[in-house]
Protein backbone atom coordinates (compact mmCIF):
# COMPACT_ATOMS: atom_id res chain seq x y z
CA UNK A 1 0.00 0.00 0.00
CA UNK A 2 2.90 2.36 0.74
CA UNK A 3 6.46 1.97 -0.50
CA UNK A 4 9.08 4.65 -0.05
CA UNK A 5 12.80 4.67 -0.68
CA UNK A 6 15.12 7.22 0.79
CA UNK A 7 12.30 9.72 1.27
CA UNK A 8 13.94 12.91 2.53
CA UNK A 9 12.81 16.44 3.17
CA UNK A 10 14.75 19.38 4.44
CA UNK A 11 13.64 22.94 5.03
CA UNK A 12 15.62 26.11 4.90
CA UNK A 13 14.65 28.45 7.67
CA UNK A 14 16.61 31.57 8.57
CA UNK A 15 19.72 30.36 6.78
CA UNK A 16 19.71 27.05 8.62
CA UNK A 17 18.80 23.74 7.06
CA UNK A 18 16.46 21.57 9.07
CA UNK A 19 16.44 17.95 8.00
CA UNK A 20 12.89 17.11 8.94
CA UNK A 21 12.82 13.61 7.42
CA UNK A 22 15.98 11.66 6.62
CA UNK A 23 15.83 8.71 4.27
CA UNK A 24 12.51 7.10 5.11
CA UNK A 25 12.21 3.52 3.75
CA UNK A 26 8.70 2.25 4.28
CA UNK A 27 6.81 -0.84 3.22
CA UNK A 28 3.31 -0.86 4.58
CA UNK A 29 0.91 -3.63 3.62
CA UNK A 30 -2.74 -3.19 2.84
CA UNK A 31 -4.95 -3.53 5.89
CA UNK A 32 -2.32 -2.66 8.47
CA UNK A 33 -2.62 -0.08 11.23
CA UNK A 34 0.66 1.74 11.63
CA UNK A 35 1.60 4.44 14.13
CA UNK A 36 4.36 6.98 13.83
CA UNK A 37 5.29 7.65 17.42
CA UNK A 38 7.70 10.40 18.31
CA UNK A 39 8.11 13.72 20.07
CA UNK A 40 7.14 17.05 18.54
CA UNK A 41 9.47 18.00 15.71
CA UNK A 42 10.42 14.39 14.99
CA UNK A 43 9.22 14.68 11.39
CA UNK A 44 5.87 12.90 11.60
CA UNK A 45 3.80 15.59 9.93
CA UNK A 46 6.40 16.18 7.24
CA UNK A 47 6.39 12.47 6.42
CA UNK A 48 2.62 12.41 6.14
CA UNK A 49 2.56 15.54 4.02
CA UNK A 50 4.95 13.96 1.55
CA UNK A 51 2.88 10.77 1.40
CA UNK A 52 -0.35 12.73 0.83
CA UNK A 53 1.03 14.80 -2.11
CA UNK A 54 1.08 18.03 -0.10
CA UNK A 55 4.82 18.44 -0.04
CA UNK A 56 7.39 17.45 -2.64
CA UNK A 57 10.26 15.46 -1.15
CA UNK A 58 13.77 16.88 -1.41
CA UNK A 59 14.86 13.45 -2.61
CA UNK A 60 13.67 9.87 -2.64
CA UNK A 61 10.52 8.28 -3.98
CA UNK A 62 7.13 7.24 -2.69
CA UNK A 63 4.44 5.03 -4.17
CA UNK A 64 1.16 5.36 -2.30
CA UNK A 65 -1.91 3.22 -3.04
CA UNK A 66 -0.24 2.16 -6.27
CA UNK A 67 0.58 5.64 -7.57
CA UNK A 68 3.75 7.67 -7.48
CA UNK A 69 3.23 10.83 -5.43
CA UNK A 70 5.33 12.91 -7.82
CA UNK A 71 4.28 11.63 -11.22
CA UNK A 72 0.63 10.83 -10.47
CA UNK A 73 -0.52 12.81 -7.46
CA UNK A 74 -4.11 12.75 -8.66
CA UNK A 75 -4.10 8.94 -8.63
CA UNK A 76 -2.97 9.06 -5.01
CA UNK A 77 -5.53 11.71 -4.05
CA UNK A 78 -8.49 9.70 -5.27
CA UNK A 79 -7.55 6.82 -2.99
CA UNK A 80 -6.47 8.38 0.25
CA UNK A 81 -8.13 10.24 3.07
CA UNK A 82 -6.20 12.75 5.16
CA UNK A 83 -6.82 14.27 8.51
CA UNK A 84 -4.38 17.11 9.02
CA UNK A 85 -2.99 18.36 12.28
CA UNK A 86 -4.99 21.60 12.02
CA UNK A 87 -8.69 22.23 11.46
CA UNK A 88 -9.94 20.69 8.25
CA UNK A 89 -13.29 22.46 8.25
CA UNK A 90 -13.46 26.21 7.62
CA UNK A 91 -14.89 28.16 10.57
CA UNK A 92 -17.40 30.20 8.56
CA UNK A 93 -18.98 27.25 6.85
CA UNK A 94 -21.95 25.17 7.81
CA UNK A 95 -21.18 21.68 9.07
CA UNK A 96 -23.31 19.88 6.50
CA UNK A 97 -22.08 22.14 3.68
CA UNK A 98 -18.45 21.25 4.33
CA UNK A 99 -19.27 17.55 4.25
CA UNK A 100 -21.24 17.94 1.03
CA UNK A 101 -18.44 19.99 -0.57
CA UNK A 102 -16.02 17.23 0.36
CA UNK A 103 -18.25 14.57 -1.19
CA UNK A 104 -18.55 16.63 -4.37
CA UNK A 105 -14.79 17.09 -4.46
CA UNK A 106 -14.43 13.31 -4.61
CA UNK A 107 -17.00 13.08 -7.39
CA UNK A 108 -20.02 11.95 -5.38
CA UNK A 109 -23.41 13.15 -6.61
CA UNK A 110 -25.20 15.87 -4.68
CA UNK A 111 -27.72 13.39 -3.28
CA UNK A 112 -24.95 10.90 -2.55
CA UNK A 113 -22.90 13.52 -0.71
CA UNK A 114 -25.90 14.56 1.34
CA UNK A 115 -26.72 10.98 2.34
CA UNK A 116 -23.10 10.32 3.21
CA UNK A 117 -22.95 13.51 5.28
CA UNK A 118 -25.96 12.40 7.29
CA UNK A 119 -24.66 8.94 8.02
CA UNK A 120 -21.23 10.26 9.01
CA UNK A 121 -22.74 12.86 11.33
CA UNK A 122 -24.69 10.11 13.01
CA UNK A 123 -21.73 7.73 13.23
CA UNK A 124 -19.52 10.38 14.86
CA UNK A 125 -22.24 11.49 17.26
CA UNK A 126 -22.68 14.86 15.60
CA UNK A 127 -26.34 14.62 14.71
CA UNK A 128 -28.25 17.82 15.36
CA UNK A 129 -25.20 19.91 14.45
CA UNK A 130 -25.64 19.73 10.67
CA UNK A 131 -26.94 23.29 10.40
CA UNK A 132 -24.45 24.80 12.82
CA UNK A 133 -21.53 26.96 11.75
CA UNK A 134 -18.24 25.13 12.20
CA UNK A 135 -16.80 27.93 14.35
CA UNK A 136 -19.46 27.38 17.00
CA UNK A 137 -18.54 23.73 17.63
CA UNK A 138 -16.55 22.56 20.63
CA UNK A 139 -13.01 21.29 20.10
CA UNK A 140 -14.09 17.69 20.31
CA UNK A 141 -17.01 18.15 17.94
CA UNK A 142 -14.78 19.95 15.51
CA UNK A 143 -12.19 17.19 15.50
CA UNK A 144 -14.87 14.57 14.92
CA UNK A 145 -16.13 16.65 11.98
CA UNK A 146 -12.56 16.71 10.61
CA UNK A 147 -12.51 12.92 10.83
CA UNK A 148 -15.84 12.74 9.04
CA UNK A 149 -14.38 14.89 6.24
CA UNK A 150 -11.51 12.46 5.83
CA UNK A 151 -13.89 9.51 5.60
CA UNK A 152 -16.46 10.90 3.15
CA UNK A 153 -15.23 8.85 0.19
CA UNK A 154 -14.43 5.69 2.18
CA UNK A 155 -10.75 5.79 1.25
CA UNK A 156 -8.73 2.61 1.08
CA UNK A 157 -5.87 4.33 2.85
CA UNK A 158 -6.32 6.79 5.67
CA UNK A 159 -3.70 9.17 7.07
CA UNK A 160 -4.43 10.67 10.47
CA UNK A 161 -2.08 13.31 11.85
CA UNK A 162 -2.55 13.42 15.61
CA UNK A 163 -6.21 12.52 15.30
CA UNK A 164 -7.11 12.85 18.95
CA UNK A 165 -4.76 15.52 20.29
CA UNK A 166 -6.74 17.83 22.53
CA UNK A 167 -9.77 15.57 22.78
CA UNK A 168 -11.45 14.38 25.95
CA UNK A 169 -11.36 10.62 26.61
CA UNK A 170 -14.92 10.07 25.44
CA UNK A 171 -14.34 11.83 22.11
CA UNK A 172 -11.12 9.90 21.65
CA UNK A 173 -12.94 6.64 22.11
CA UNK A 174 -15.67 7.69 19.64
CA UNK A 175 -13.08 8.62 17.05
CA UNK A 176 -11.20 5.34 17.30
CA UNK A 177 -14.37 3.31 17.43
CA UNK A 178 -15.47 4.76 14.15
CA UNK A 179 -12.11 4.56 12.44
CA UNK A 180 -11.74 0.93 13.43
CA UNK A 181 -15.26 0.06 12.35
CA UNK A 182 -14.37 1.44 8.96
CA UNK A 183 -11.30 -0.73 8.91
CA UNK A 184 -13.34 -3.78 9.78
CA UNK A 185 -15.94 -3.09 7.11
CA UNK A 186 -13.68 -1.98 4.28
CA UNK A 187 -10.23 -3.19 5.20
CA UNK A 188 -8.92 0.39 5.28
CA UNK A 189 -5.19 0.77 5.81
CA UNK A 190 -4.52 3.30 8.55
CA UNK A 191 -1.38 5.33 9.15
CA UNK A 192 -1.50 7.70 12.09
CA UNK A 193 0.88 9.84 14.06
CA UNK A 194 0.71 10.43 17.75
CA UNK A 195 2.72 11.41 20.73
CA UNK A 196 0.32 9.58 22.98
CA UNK A 197 1.98 6.31 23.91
CA UNK A 198 -1.26 4.67 24.93
CA UNK A 199 -2.78 5.39 21.58
CA UNK A 200 0.02 3.77 19.62
CA UNK A 201 0.04 0.87 22.04
CA UNK A 202 -3.70 0.28 21.92
CA UNK A 203 -4.52 0.72 18.26
CA UNK A 204 -1.44 0.10 16.15
CA UNK A 205 -0.32 -3.33 15.01
CA UNK A 206 2.98 -1.78 14.07
CA UNK A 207 4.73 1.15 15.67
CA UNK A 208 7.49 3.16 14.06
CA UNK A 209 9.35 5.14 16.64
CA UNK A 210 10.71 8.29 15.02
CA UNK A 211 13.20 10.78 16.35
CA UNK A 212 15.09 13.55 14.54
CA UNK A 213 13.67 12.54 11.17
CA UNK A 214 14.63 8.87 11.36
CA UNK A 215 12.78 5.66 12.19
CA UNK A 216 14.73 4.28 15.12
CA UNK A 217 12.56 1.25 15.83
CA UNK A 218 9.85 -0.54 13.89
CA UNK A 219 7.87 -3.49 15.25
CA UNK A 220 4.66 -4.49 16.96
CA UNK A 221 4.13 -2.75 20.29
CA UNK A 222 4.47 -6.08 22.12
CA UNK A 223 7.79 -6.93 20.53
CA UNK A 224 9.14 -3.43 21.00
CA UNK A 225 8.34 -3.56 24.66
CA UNK A 226 9.65 -7.07 25.19
CA UNK A 227 12.79 -6.54 23.16
CA UNK A 228 13.91 -3.12 24.20
CA UNK A 229 12.58 -2.60 27.65
CA UNK A 230 11.30 -5.80 29.16
CA UNK A 231 9.15 -6.34 32.23
CA UNK A 232 10.14 -5.15 35.64
CA UNK A 233 9.96 -7.20 38.81
CA UNK A 234 10.06 -5.14 41.98
CA UNK A 235 10.66 -6.92 45.28
CA UNK A 236 10.42 -5.55 48.77
CA UNK A 237 12.73 -7.40 51.15
CA UNK A 238 12.94 -7.32 54.95
CA UNK A 239 16.42 -5.75 55.21
CA UNK A 240 19.53 -4.82 53.25
CA UNK A 241 21.14 -8.19 53.72
CA UNK A 242 18.11 -9.90 52.24
CA UNK A 243 18.16 -7.41 49.41
CA UNK A 244 21.78 -8.27 48.69
CA UNK A 245 21.03 -11.96 48.51
CA UNK A 246 17.96 -11.34 46.38
CA UNK A 247 20.13 -9.48 43.89
CA UNK A 248 22.43 -12.49 43.57
CA UNK A 249 19.57 -14.89 43.09
CA UNK A 250 17.96 -12.63 40.50
CA UNK A 251 21.21 -12.40 38.55
CA UNK A 252 21.28 -16.18 38.42
CA UNK A 253 18.02 -16.31 36.47
CA UNK A 254 18.40 -17.40 32.81
CA UNK A 255 17.32 -14.15 31.09
CA UNK A 256 17.69 -10.91 32.97
CA UNK A 257 18.79 -7.57 31.55
CA UNK A 258 19.57 -5.72 34.69
CA UNK A 259 19.27 -6.05 38.46
CA UNK A 260 19.54 -3.09 40.84
CA UNK A 261 18.97 -2.64 44.55
CA UNK A 262 17.88 0.50 46.33
CA UNK A 263 17.81 0.00 50.09
CA UNK A 264 15.52 -2.93 50.67
CA UNK A 265 13.99 -2.71 47.21
CA UNK A 266 15.26 -4.87 44.37
CA UNK A 267 14.46 -4.20 40.70
CA UNK A 268 14.85 -6.79 38.01
CA UNK A 269 14.49 -6.08 34.31
CA UNK A 270 13.66 -9.14 32.22
CA UNK A 271 11.82 -9.80 28.94
CA UNK A 272 9.60 -12.48 30.54
CA UNK A 273 8.56 -11.26 33.94
CA UNK A 274 5.45 -13.37 34.09
CA UNK A 275 7.38 -16.68 33.97
CA UNK A 276 10.44 -15.46 35.85
CA UNK A 277 8.62 -14.07 38.88
CA UNK A 278 7.35 -17.45 40.23
CA UNK A 279 10.76 -19.03 39.69
CA UNK A 280 12.49 -16.17 41.49
CA UNK A 281 10.04 -16.35 44.41
CA UNK A 282 10.59 -20.10 44.82
CA UNK A 283 14.37 -19.63 44.79
CA UNK A 284 14.13 -16.80 47.32
CA UNK A 285 12.03 -18.93 49.65
CA UNK A 286 14.38 -21.89 49.34
CA UNK A 287 17.32 -19.64 50.23
CA UNK A 288 15.46 -18.22 53.21
CA UNK A 289 15.32 -14.64 51.91
CA UNK A 290 12.41 -12.79 53.48
CA UNK A 291 10.38 -11.27 50.63
CA UNK A 292 7.59 -8.99 51.83
CA UNK A 293 6.18 -7.69 48.54
CA UNK A 294 6.47 -8.61 44.88
CA UNK A 295 5.23 -6.62 41.90
CA UNK A 296 5.42 -7.10 38.17
CA UNK A 297 5.13 -4.05 35.93
CA UNK A 298 4.81 -4.27 32.16
CA UNK A 299 6.82 -1.78 30.13
CA UNK A 300 5.27 1.11 28.25
CA UNK A 301 6.35 2.48 24.92
CA UNK A 302 7.85 5.33 26.89
CA UNK A 303 10.31 2.83 28.36
CA UNK A 304 11.05 1.80 24.78
CA UNK A 305 11.71 5.37 23.75
CA UNK A 306 13.84 5.90 26.83
CA UNK A 307 15.81 2.79 26.00
CA UNK A 308 16.37 3.99 22.45
CA UNK A 309 17.17 7.64 22.99
CA UNK A 310 17.98 8.09 26.65
CA UNK A 311 15.10 10.57 26.90
CA UNK A 312 11.52 9.94 27.81
CA UNK A 313 8.91 10.78 25.25
CA UNK A 314 7.02 12.87 27.76
CA UNK A 315 10.08 15.02 28.44
CA UNK A 316 10.86 15.53 24.76
CA UNK A 317 7.25 16.30 24.00
CA UNK A 318 6.91 18.72 26.88
CA UNK A 319 10.00 20.63 25.85
CA UNK A 320 8.70 21.53 22.42
CA UNK A 321 4.94 21.54 22.81
CA UNK A 322 4.79 25.28 23.24
CA UNK A 323 6.39 25.88 19.86
CA UNK A 324 4.34 23.30 17.98
CA UNK A 325 2.56 25.44 15.44
CA UNK A 326 0.82 24.51 12.28
CA UNK A 327 2.62 25.62 9.19
CA UNK A 328 0.75 25.52 5.94
CA UNK A 329 3.84 25.61 3.79
CA UNK B 330 -16.37 18.43 -17.63
CA UNK B 331 -14.64 17.65 -14.36
CA UNK B 332 -13.17 21.14 -14.38
CA UNK B 333 -16.64 22.64 -14.68
CA UNK B 334 -18.05 20.43 -11.93
CA UNK B 335 -15.12 21.22 -9.68
CA UNK B 336 -15.45 24.93 -10.38
CA UNK B 337 -19.09 24.72 -9.37
CA UNK B 338 -18.16 22.84 -6.21
CA UNK B 339 -15.53 25.43 -5.24
CA UNK B 340 -17.85 28.30 -6.12
CA UNK B 341 -20.81 26.85 -4.20
CA UNK B 342 -18.67 26.30 -1.12
CA UNK B 343 -17.49 29.91 -1.04
CA UNK B 344 -20.91 31.36 -1.75
CA UNK B 345 -22.60 29.45 1.09
CA UNK B 346 -21.53 31.69 4.00
CA UNK B 347 -22.30 34.85 1.97
CA UNK B 348 -25.84 33.70 1.29
CA UNK B 349 -26.43 33.01 4.94
CA UNK B 350 -25.14 36.45 5.89
CA UNK B 351 -26.06 38.77 3.04
CA UNK B 352 -25.39 41.90 5.07
CA UNK B 353 -21.73 40.92 4.94
CA UNK B 354 -21.45 42.39 1.47
CA UNK B 355 -21.87 45.86 2.96
CA UNK B 356 -18.56 45.60 4.78
CA UNK B 357 -16.35 45.97 1.74
CA UNK B 358 -18.53 48.81 0.42
CA UNK B 359 -17.64 51.39 3.02
CA UNK B 360 -15.24 53.39 0.85
CA UNK B 361 -17.58 53.62 -2.17
CA UNK B 362 -20.47 54.61 0.13
CA UNK B 363 -18.41 57.33 1.76
CA UNK B 364 -17.33 58.69 -1.59
CA UNK B 365 -20.88 58.79 -2.87
CA UNK B 366 -22.21 60.40 0.27
CA UNK B 367 -19.44 62.82 1.22
CA UNK B 368 -17.44 63.47 -1.93
CA UNK B 369 -19.81 63.29 -4.89
CA UNK B 370 -22.00 66.18 -3.65
CA UNK B 371 -18.94 68.45 -3.80
CA UNK B 372 -18.54 67.76 -7.50
CA UNK B 373 -22.01 68.87 -8.44
CA UNK B 374 -21.23 72.33 -7.15
CA UNK B 375 -18.16 72.60 -9.36
CA UNK B 376 -17.88 73.37 -13.03
CA UNK B 377 -17.88 70.28 -15.26
CA UNK B 378 -14.84 68.23 -14.42
CA UNK B 379 -12.37 66.61 -16.67
CA UNK B 380 -11.64 66.86 -20.34
CA UNK B 381 -13.97 64.20 -21.61
CA UNK B 382 -16.98 64.43 -19.36
CA UNK B 383 -19.51 63.19 -21.84
CA UNK B 384 -23.06 64.32 -21.81
CA UNK B 385 -24.31 64.38 -18.28
CA UNK B 386 -23.95 65.73 -14.80
CA UNK B 387 -21.06 65.21 -12.44
CA UNK B 388 -22.87 62.07 -11.16
CA UNK B 389 -22.64 60.70 -14.65
CA UNK B 390 -18.90 61.26 -14.57
CA UNK B 391 -18.25 60.14 -11.01
CA UNK B 392 -20.45 57.06 -10.49
CA UNK B 393 -18.78 54.69 -13.01
CA UNK B 394 -15.44 55.41 -11.37
CA UNK B 395 -16.87 54.50 -8.01
CA UNK B 396 -17.86 51.12 -9.44
CA UNK B 397 -14.26 50.51 -10.49
CA UNK B 398 -13.13 51.59 -7.05
CA UNK B 399 -15.63 49.09 -5.66
CA UNK B 400 -14.17 46.37 -7.86
CA UNK B 401 -10.73 47.19 -6.48
CA UNK B 402 -11.66 47.47 -2.82
CA UNK B 403 -14.05 44.50 -2.73
CA UNK B 404 -11.95 41.93 -4.55
CA UNK B 405 -8.46 43.02 -3.53
CA UNK B 406 -9.07 41.56 -0.07
CA UNK B 407 -10.30 38.23 -1.46
CA UNK B 408 -6.99 36.55 -0.70
CA UNK B 409 -7.41 37.16 3.03
CA UNK B 410 -9.97 34.37 3.31
CA UNK B 411 -7.60 32.00 1.54
CA UNK B 412 -4.79 33.08 3.82
CA UNK B 413 -6.93 32.16 6.84
CA UNK B 414 -7.69 28.76 5.42
CA UNK B 415 -4.03 28.19 4.68
CA UNK B 416 -3.08 28.69 8.29
CA UNK B 417 -6.01 26.75 9.73
CA UNK B 418 -5.67 23.59 7.67
CA UNK B 419 -8.88 23.85 5.62
CA UNK B 420 -6.95 24.68 2.48
CA UNK B 421 -4.65 21.72 3.00
CA UNK B 422 -7.66 19.47 3.31
CA UNK B 423 -8.92 20.71 -0.08
CA UNK B 424 -5.49 20.20 -1.63
CA UNK B 425 -5.54 16.53 -0.69
CA UNK B 426 -8.81 16.01 -2.56
CA UNK B 427 -8.72 15.47 -6.33
CA UNK B 428 -10.38 18.88 -6.88
CA UNK B 429 -8.96 20.49 -10.01
CA UNK B 430 -6.48 23.22 -9.07
CA UNK B 431 -7.68 25.65 -11.71
CA UNK B 432 -11.24 25.11 -10.51
CA UNK B 433 -10.19 25.93 -6.96
CA UNK B 434 -8.94 29.31 -8.17
CA UNK B 435 -11.67 30.13 -10.66
CA UNK B 436 -14.46 29.01 -8.33
CA UNK B 437 -13.23 31.38 -5.67
CA UNK B 438 -12.77 34.25 -8.10
CA UNK B 439 -16.29 33.75 -9.48
CA UNK B 440 -17.75 34.01 -6.03
CA UNK B 441 -15.93 37.32 -5.54
CA UNK B 442 -17.43 38.58 -8.76
CA UNK B 443 -20.96 37.55 -7.83
CA UNK B 444 -20.64 39.55 -4.64
CA UNK B 445 -19.15 42.43 -6.60
CA UNK B 446 -22.07 42.47 -9.02
CA UNK B 447 -24.57 42.45 -6.17
CA UNK B 448 -22.73 45.40 -4.63
CA UNK B 449 -22.60 47.25 -7.96
CA UNK B 450 -26.33 46.82 -8.46
CA UNK B 451 -26.91 48.13 -4.96
CA UNK B 452 -24.89 51.25 -5.80
CA UNK B 453 -26.80 51.74 -9.03
CA UNK B 454 -30.06 51.56 -7.07
CA UNK B 455 -28.75 54.21 -4.69
CA UNK B 456 -28.03 56.40 -7.70
CA UNK B 457 -31.65 56.33 -8.86
CA UNK B 458 -32.67 59.49 -6.99
CA UNK B 459 -29.68 61.43 -8.38
CA UNK B 460 -29.30 62.99 -11.77
CA UNK B 461 -27.39 59.90 -12.95
CA UNK B 462 -28.94 58.86 -16.25
CA UNK B 463 -29.57 55.17 -16.64
CA UNK B 464 -28.93 53.56 -20.01
CA UNK B 465 -29.81 49.87 -19.68
CA UNK B 466 -27.55 48.57 -22.46
CA UNK B 467 -24.66 50.74 -21.37
CA UNK B 468 -25.10 49.69 -17.74
CA UNK B 469 -25.16 46.03 -18.74
CA UNK B 470 -21.98 46.41 -20.76
CA UNK B 471 -20.42 48.37 -17.91
CA UNK B 472 -21.18 45.59 -15.43
CA UNK B 473 -19.76 43.08 -17.88
CA UNK B 474 -16.49 44.98 -18.02
CA UNK B 475 -16.50 45.28 -14.25
CA UNK B 476 -16.89 41.49 -14.00
CA UNK B 477 -13.82 40.86 -16.12
CA UNK B 478 -11.76 43.36 -14.17
CA UNK B 479 -13.03 41.99 -10.83
CA UNK B 480 -12.07 38.43 -11.75
CA UNK B 481 -8.58 39.67 -12.52
CA UNK B 482 -8.10 41.63 -9.30
CA UNK B 483 -9.63 38.81 -7.23
CA UNK B 484 -7.36 36.24 -8.87
CA UNK B 485 -4.32 38.46 -8.31
CA UNK B 486 -5.27 38.78 -4.67
CA UNK B 487 -5.44 34.96 -4.35
CA UNK B 488 -2.08 34.73 -6.09
CA UNK B 489 -0.59 37.13 -3.59
CA UNK B 490 -2.08 35.12 -0.72
CA UNK B 491 -0.62 31.89 -2.11
CA UNK B 492 2.80 33.49 -2.19
CA UNK B 493 2.43 34.93 1.32
CA UNK B 494 1.78 31.69 3.17
CA UNK B 495 5.09 31.77 4.97
CA UNK B 496 4.69 35.37 5.96
CA UNK B 497 1.16 36.60 6.16
CA UNK B 498 2.10 40.24 6.69
CA UNK B 499 3.49 40.20 3.16
CA UNK B 500 -0.04 39.86 1.86
CA UNK B 501 -1.41 42.87 3.70
CA UNK B 502 1.66 44.98 3.02
CA UNK B 503 1.77 44.39 -0.72
CA UNK B 504 -1.99 44.64 -1.02
CA UNK B 505 -2.04 48.11 0.54
CA UNK B 506 1.04 49.17 -1.39
CA UNK B 507 -0.66 48.31 -4.68
CA UNK B 508 -4.23 49.20 -3.86
CA UNK B 509 -3.85 52.88 -3.05
CA UNK B 510 -1.59 53.86 -5.97
CA UNK B 511 -3.88 51.98 -8.36
CA UNK B 512 -6.79 53.88 -6.91
CA UNK B 513 -5.21 57.34 -6.88
CA UNK B 514 -3.72 56.93 -10.34
CA UNK B 515 -6.97 55.76 -11.88
CA UNK B 516 -8.64 59.15 -12.13
CA UNK B 517 -11.65 58.07 -10.11
CA UNK B 518 -11.65 61.13 -7.89
CA UNK B 519 -10.25 63.78 -10.22
CA UNK B 520 -9.39 63.58 -13.88
CA UNK B 521 -5.73 62.99 -14.62
CA UNK B 522 -5.09 64.70 -17.93
CA UNK B 523 -2.01 65.98 -19.65
CA UNK B 524 -3.22 69.50 -18.85
CA UNK B 525 -4.15 68.97 -15.21
CA UNK B 526 -1.38 66.65 -14.02
CA UNK B 527 2.42 66.81 -13.94
CA UNK B 528 3.90 64.72 -16.73
CA UNK B 529 5.29 61.98 -14.47
CA UNK B 530 1.94 61.51 -12.77
CA UNK B 531 0.17 61.43 -16.09
CA UNK B 532 2.59 58.83 -17.37
CA UNK B 533 2.07 56.72 -14.27
CA UNK B 534 -1.67 56.86 -14.71
CA UNK B 535 -1.24 55.79 -18.35
CA UNK B 536 0.40 52.55 -17.24
CA UNK B 537 -2.34 51.87 -14.71
CA UNK B 538 -4.89 49.45 -16.19
CA UNK B 539 -7.52 50.70 -13.72
CA UNK B 540 -7.38 54.17 -15.37
CA UNK B 541 -8.40 52.67 -18.72
CA UNK B 542 -11.15 50.67 -17.12
CA UNK B 543 -12.47 53.82 -15.43
CA UNK B 544 -12.58 55.70 -18.73
CA UNK B 545 -14.27 52.80 -20.48
CA UNK B 546 -16.88 52.52 -17.72
CA UNK B 547 -17.67 56.23 -18.05
CA UNK B 548 -18.21 55.85 -21.76
CA UNK B 549 -20.26 52.68 -21.44
CA UNK B 550 -22.58 53.98 -18.70
CA UNK B 551 -23.08 57.01 -20.90
CA UNK B 552 -24.08 54.83 -23.83
CA UNK B 553 -21.03 55.77 -25.94
CA UNK B 554 -20.03 52.33 -27.18
CA UNK B 555 -17.98 53.35 -30.19
CA UNK B 556 -15.19 55.19 -28.36
CA UNK B 557 -11.61 54.01 -28.32
CA UNK B 558 -11.62 54.28 -24.52
CA UNK B 559 -14.04 51.32 -24.52
CA UNK B 560 -11.62 49.28 -26.56
CA UNK B 561 -8.66 50.19 -24.36
CA UNK B 562 -10.64 49.58 -21.17
CA UNK B 563 -11.76 46.20 -22.46
CA UNK B 564 -8.20 45.26 -23.34
CA UNK B 565 -6.85 46.45 -20.00
CA UNK B 566 -9.47 44.50 -18.02
CA UNK B 567 -8.91 41.40 -20.11
CA UNK B 568 -5.15 41.64 -19.65
CA UNK B 569 -5.57 41.90 -15.86
CA UNK B 570 -7.97 38.96 -15.88
CA UNK B 571 -5.71 36.74 -17.97
CA UNK B 572 -2.67 37.65 -15.91
CA UNK B 573 -4.50 37.07 -12.63
CA UNK B 574 -6.08 33.78 -13.58
CA UNK B 575 -2.91 32.35 -15.12
CA UNK B 576 -0.77 33.39 -12.14
CA UNK B 577 -3.43 32.20 -9.71
CA UNK B 578 -3.72 28.77 -11.29
CA UNK B 579 0.05 28.43 -11.25
CA UNK B 580 0.06 29.36 -7.58
CA UNK B 581 -2.63 26.79 -6.80
CA UNK B 582 -0.74 24.09 -8.68
CA UNK B 583 2.45 24.90 -6.80
CA UNK B 584 0.71 24.79 -3.43
CA UNK B 585 1.06 20.99 -3.46
CA UNK B 586 2.99 18.37 -5.40
Ligand SMILES: Nc1ncnc2c1ncn2[C@@H]1O[C@H](COP(=O)(O)OP(=O)(O)O)[C@@H](O)[C@H]1O
Nearest residue numbers: 011013018020040041042043044045046327329
Ligand atom coordinates in the same frame (compact mmCIF):
# COMPACT_ATOMS: atom_id res chain seq x y z
N1 LIG C 1 7.39 24.45 6.45
C1 LIG C 1 8.45 24.31 7.26
N2 LIG C 1 9.46 25.20 7.22
C2 LIG C 1 10.54 25.05 8.01
N3 LIG C 1 10.71 24.05 8.89
C3 LIG C 1 9.73 23.13 9.00
C4 LIG C 1 8.55 23.21 8.20
N4 LIG C 1 7.75 22.17 8.51
C5 LIG C 1 8.41 21.47 9.46
N5 LIG C 1 9.59 22.03 9.76
C6 LIG C 1 10.59 21.53 10.73
O1 LIG C 1 10.80 20.17 10.47
C7 LIG C 1 10.89 19.44 11.68
C8 LIG C 1 9.83 18.36 11.71
O2 LIG C 1 8.57 18.93 11.83
P1 LIG C 1 7.23 18.08 11.83
O3 LIG C 1 7.24 17.14 10.68
O4 LIG C 1 6.09 19.04 11.88
O5 LIG C 1 7.33 17.26 13.20
P2 LIG C 1 6.22 16.48 14.03
O6 LIG C 1 4.99 16.40 13.20
O7 LIG C 1 6.83 15.16 14.31
O8 LIG C 1 6.00 17.26 15.27
C9 LIG C 1 10.76 20.45 12.80
O9 LIG C 1 12.04 20.82 13.22
C10 LIG C 1 10.05 21.60 12.14
O10 LIG C 1 10.40 22.81 12.76
Ligand SMILES: [Mg+2]
Nearest residue numbers: 044045046085
Ligand atom coordinates in the same frame (compact mmCIF):
# COMPACT_ATOMS: atom_id res chain seq x y z
MG1 LIG D 1 3.14 17.08 13.66
